[in-house]
Amino acid sequence: MSSVFDVLSAICLLLGASLSLAAGIGVLRFPDVLSRQHAASKPQVLGLLLILVGVGLRLRTGLDVTTLVLVAVFQMTTAPVAAHMVGRAAYRSRRVSRENLVVDELGDRLKQLEADHDDRGEPQEPRTGA
C-alpha cells in the first residue's frame, strides 16, 4: 500500500518539476511581460499543487498535510491577485505590445473614452500614466 502512495507521489513530483522547467524556459524565451506571466503561472498553481500533493502522499501524517493545505490555500488566494496587479502595471506602463494582443477590451474602452472626452471639448487636463 505504501509503495502505491510512493509511486503516485513520485509521479506528482515529476510532473510538478517538469511544469517548473517549462515555466523557466517560457520566462526566458517569451517576448513580453504578459506572455511571460502566462508561462510563469504554470508552476505557481498547478505545479505547486502537484508538488504539494506529492509531498503529502509521501509523508502521510496529519500535521504535515495540514501545513501543505495551508501553503496551497495561501498560494491559490495570492497568485491571482499578484498576477492581476503585475498585468495591470505592465499595461499602464506600456510594457504590453498591443499589436500582439488578440483581444484588447481595455484599449477599446480607453479609445472610446478619449473620443468622448474630445467631443465635449473640455480643456485638456494633464493625464498621468500611473
Added chain:
Amino acid sequence: MTVVLWIAAGMLSVAGLLALVRIARGPSSLDRVVALDVLLSCLIAGIGLEAAYNEHGLTLPVLAVLALLGFVGAVTVARFGADSESDDEPEPLVRDEEIGR
C-alpha cells in the same frame, strides 16, 4: 523513488537558472518580478522535494512563508516600483475617474 527525485531536482535547478537569467536580463522590473515568482516556485518545489526525499516535515512551514513572500514582493513592485524606472516616457492613459464615469 530516489532516481525520480533526483531527476525532478535537476529539472528544478535548470528552471531556477533560466529564471535567474531572466532576472539578470530584465528589461523591466515587471519581467524581473515575474521571473522571481518562477524562482520562488522552484524554491518551494525544491524544499518540498527535500522533505519528500528525507521523509520529514520540518521544513514545511518555510513553504508557507515563501508562498506569502512571493505575493508581497510581486504586489510591492507592481504597485510602487513599476513606473519609476521607465526610461522612455510612456504615452498617457485615461485617468481612473474617467473610467468610472
